[in-house]
Amino acid sequence: MYSCPNLCDSLIVSVRSSYCGVGWRSSSLFTPLNFAISNGPASSQKQSPKFISAHASASSSDPLLVKAARGEPVNRPPAWMMRQAGRYMAVYRKLAEKYPSFRERSETTDLIVQISLQPWEAFRPDGVIIFSDILTPLPAFGVPFDIEDVRGPVIQSPIRSEEDLKALHPIDLEKLQFVGDSLKILRKEVGEQAAVLGFVGAPWTIATYIVEGGTTRTYLIHGGGQLPPHMWEMWSKPYIDEIVRTVKQKCPQTPLVLYINGNGGFLERMKGTGVDVIGLDWTVDMADGRKRLGSDISIQGNVDPACLFSPLPAITDEIKRVISSAGTKGHILNLGHGVLVGTPEDAVAHFFDVARSFDYDSRVENHAAGEPNLVA
Amino acid sequence: MYSCPNLCDSLIVSVRSSYCGVGWRSSSLFTPLNFAISNGPASSQKQSPKFISAHASASSSDPLLVKAARGEPVNRPPAWMMRQAGRYMAVYRKLAEKYPSFRERSETTDLIVQISLQPWEAFRPDGVIIFSDILTPLPAFGVPFDIEDVRGPVIQSPIRSEEDLKALHPIDLEKLQFVGDSLKILRKEVGEQAAVLGFVGAPWTIATYIVEGGTTRTYLIHGGGQLPPHMWEMWSKPYIDEIVRTVKQKCPQTPLVLYINGNGGFLERMKGTGVDVIGLDWTVDMADGRKRLGSDISIQGNVDPACLFSPLPAITDEIKRVISSAGTKGHILNLGHGVLVGTPEDAVAHFFDVARSFDYDSRVENHAAGEPNLVA
Numbered sequence: 001m002y003s004c005p006n007l008c009d010s011l012i013v014s015v016r017s018s019y020c021g022v023g024w025r026s027s028s029l030f031t032p033l034n035f036a037i038s039n040g041p042a043s044s045q046k047q048s049p050k051f052i053s054a055h056a057s058a059s060s061s062d063p064l065l066v067k068a069a070r071g072e073p074v075n076r077p078p079a080w081m082m083r084q085a086g087r088y089m090a091v092y093r094k095l096a097e098k099y100p101s102f103r104e105r106s107e108t109t110d111l112i113v114q115i116s117l118q119p120w121e122a123f124r125p126d127g128v129i130i131f132s133d134i135l136t137p138l139p140a141f142g143v144p145f146d147i148e149d150v151r152g153p154v155i156q157s158p159i160r161s162e163e164d165l166k167a168l169h170p171i172d173l174e175k176l177q178f179v180g181d182s183l184k185i186l187r188k189e190v191g192e193q194a195a196v197l198g199f200v201g202a203p204w205t206i207a208t209y210i211v212e213g214g215t216t217r218t219y220l221i222h223g224g225g226q227l228p229p230h231m232w233e234m235w236s237k238p239y240i241d242e243i244v245r246t247v248k249q250k251c252p253q254t255p256l257v258l259y260i261n262g263n264g265g266f267l268e269r270m271k272g273t274g275v276d277v278i279g280l281d282w283t284v285d286m287a288d289g290r291k292r293l294g295s296d297i298s299i300q301g302n303v304d305p306a307c308l309f310s311p312l313p314a315i316t317d318e319i320k321r322v323i324s325s326a327g328t329k330g331h332i333l334n335l336g337h338g339v340l341v342g343t344p345e346d347a348v349a350h351f352f353d354v355a356r357s358f359d360y361d362s363r364v365e366n367h368a369a370g371e372p373n374l375v376a
Numbered sequence: 377m378y379s380c381p382n383l384c385d386s387l388i389v390s391v392r393s394s395y396c397g398v399g400w401r402s403s404s405l406f407t408p409l410n411f412a413i414s415n416g417p418a419s420s421q422k423q424s425p426k427f428i429s430a431h432a433s434a435s436s437s438d439p440l441l442v443k444a445a446r447g448e449p450v451n452r453p454p455a456w457m458m459r460q461a462g463r464y465m466a467v468y469r470k471l472a473e474k475y476p477s478f479r480e481r482s483e484t485t486d487l488i489v490q491i492s493l494q495p496w497e498a499f500r501p502d503g504v505i506i507f508s509d510i511l512t513p514l515p516a517f518g519v520p521f522d523i524e525d526v527r528g529p530v531i532q533s534p535i536r537s538e539e540d541l542k543a544l545h546p547i548d549l550e551k552l553q554f555v556g557d558s559l560k561i562l563r564k565e566v567g568e569q570a571a572v573l574g575f576v577g578a579p580w581t582i583a584t585y586i587v588e589g590g591t592t593r594t595y596l597i598h599g600g601g602q603l604p605p606h607m608w609e610m611w612s613k614p615y616i617d618e619i620v621r622t623v624k625q626k627c628p629q630t631p632l633v634l635y636i637n638g639n640g641g642f643l644e645r646m647k648g649t650g651v652d653v654i655g656l657d658w659t660v661d662m663a664d665g666r667k668r669l670g671s672d673i674s675i676q677g678n679v680d681p682a683c684l685f686s687p688l689p690a691i692t693d694e695i696k697r698v699i700s701s702a703g704t705k706g707h708i709l710n711l712g713h714g715v716l717v718g719t720p721e722d723a724v725a726h727f728f729d730v731a732r733s734f735d736y737d738s739r740v741e742n743h744a745a746g747e748p749n750l751v752a
Contacts, residue, residue, distance in 0.1 A: 262640070264642070283605070
């Protein structure tokens with residue numbers, strides 16, 4: 001059906017051209033499997049594969065997020081938020097009034113850059129993720145779609161028969177030029193102050209959308225719901241493995257993040273893909289997640305997105321709890337899922353303020369005074 | 377806010393009157409926590425607490441499901457399905473045409489019994505669960521509601537302020553008489569051939585509905601979404617613990633099942649409530665669940681509900697896989713969530729046929745020949 005290698009190529013080309021990183025993110029309402037490749041090191045912004053693979057030259061000037069993704073020493077956890085650009089921001093809503101088509105906003109370089117930078121300008125996160133959608137690559141291999149405000153994504157001609165498969169063709173990367181262009185510009189804009197993240201849906205998740213044709217709840221539950229672990233190992237993991245293998249070969253410096261929504265039964269399997277970072281949703285306790293995953297992999301997460309509706313001091317407490325549970329090595333602070341529509345912007349600002357003001361060293365002193373959770 | 381002891385009282389009274397067991401089930405779209413008490417043993421159908429607690433007299437004639445719930449030897453896994461009565465059945469849809477009000481169907485003894493017995497008559501499951509809803513007790517403590525076909529549950533006056541709390545009052549059990557009456561009739565109807573199960577939402581889940589006022593997606597995500605584990609321990613577990621403690625004291629023979637949707641990060645905590653059976657959803661591999669929970673507790677689950685849309689031989693394979701992974705001790709075969717609307721009835725019939733024809737002994741022979749997963 002949907003050919004994974006095509007998707008890989010598109011990603012790898014992106015990585016090759018050093019748009020500072022490319023990533024995957026996949027999330028259907030019920031089965032989300034989610035990938036993100038944070039930016040490669042600043043030193044990998046040239047096109048020589050040799051240079052990219054030069055380990056020694058990679059570390060000192062790299063953004064904090066990249067270091068944490070690799071498990072290198074950092075003095076605080078870097079922070080960004082899934083879905084940090086979008087409807088909860090007034091500047092975005094204003095822009096969306098002017099450009100009411102989601103596809104226009106997510107497929108026009110100027111708009112992508114502008115939207116991606118909105119949270120950067122407002123909150124200075126440690127990672128800037130490209131404004132995009134997991135469905136964005138679809139038209140480039142023969143599946144047109146639209147995103148309607150109320151209904152969400154709508155695929156006019158879902159692929160449900162062998163006959164339908166004929167509509168698919170190898171991915172035409174020229175049709176996705178705006179992705180690479182935007183990443184390049186973002187890389188320049190944020191310099192070494194932040195990581196630039198790309199993302200893409202995992203093949204299985206994209207396939208569920210293509211077959212289901214949208215977010216009809218019935219379809220999602222019946223045909224595209226979250227896979228049981230043994231089915232995930234059969235239908236999803238091999239293609240993720242292939243993506244990881246290929247990216248690691250071509251761009252060994254580029255850290256990869258894998259996120260699955262509802263991942264409490266999947267952690268160990270996720271680690272088996274070889275990614276650098278596992279994104280925890282908010283239903284897994286961070287201390288449990290660290291224990292189950294061990295200290296030889298980085299963890300991203302996992303503040304409950306609903307927490308951002310709390311008073312600011314409660315948000316502070318929750319962030320500190322998560323940071324303490326994650327340990328000082330290899331933790332990227334994030335939400336356990338995307339920012340919710342309606343989230344107060346001052347709560348988001350506060351989230352990043354707290355992360356920025358955190359200092360592992362002072363906490364390590366606390367640890368010495370009896371906080372056994374702090375260091376994993 | 378919502379007073380847990382009131383709910384407990386209602387349940388305990390039900391158990392006291394030996395409606396063959398009462399249960400809890402709680403499930404909001406995103407945070408479901410789910411409880412089910414299977415029926416007490418046949419021998420506990422009298423009102424003497426002493427008799428109820430008489431272990432020796434409890435076992436031989438008990439339904440298979442009760443034995444498995446207690447971890448007693450059985451020759452095959454008993455089977456039932458969450459939401460086994462309902463819209464996927466043609467007889468139910470026909471009855472719903474005649475009685476279009478959900479509240480009428482779920483609050484009229486004759487209709488409750490008739491609907492609860494529809495799957496019993498069609499498929500002969502090992503457990504017959506009362507047709508009810510987690511919102512059913514609400515009007516009895518001052519919160520009227522309705523269930524609309526499209527919108528789902530609608531609570532006309534959600535409880536969102538201290539002022540609103542005045543509407544709540546201690547539960548008036550007479551208003552729930554139909555629950556006890558129905559359970560009594562069901563007990564007589566199925567005799568010792570099957571367990572009778574009751575259910576009830578956990579206090580936290582019921583509270584989310586009362587505050588949110590319905591299944592508005594926004595509200596559910598923001599305020600009533602699935603709790604992170606540390607919040608669950610604070611806001612949900614203590615009240616479940618209290619229910620378990622009280623029921624165990626009054627009716628020590630009555631097995632309790634706890635189900636949480638999205639429970640991959642909760643298994644060990646669920647075990648800590650002291651229930652007899654943990655319900656696994658389909659996102660946790662059964663072998664992992666058994667390993668994490670140990671062999672001193674029973675497990676219910678966890679065939680993917682979407683599996684019932686597969687060809688019958690694939691359903692057979694999946695059932696066998698789950699049974700083999702669960703081990704021969706303490707497994708109640710069930711879906712990992714409720715039966716989906718649209719599920720073919722012949723697939724449901726097949727599910728029960730396969731369960732009924734299973735024989736641990738013959739499988740144990742296979743095990744001896746090299747199936748290490750079979751015995752936990």
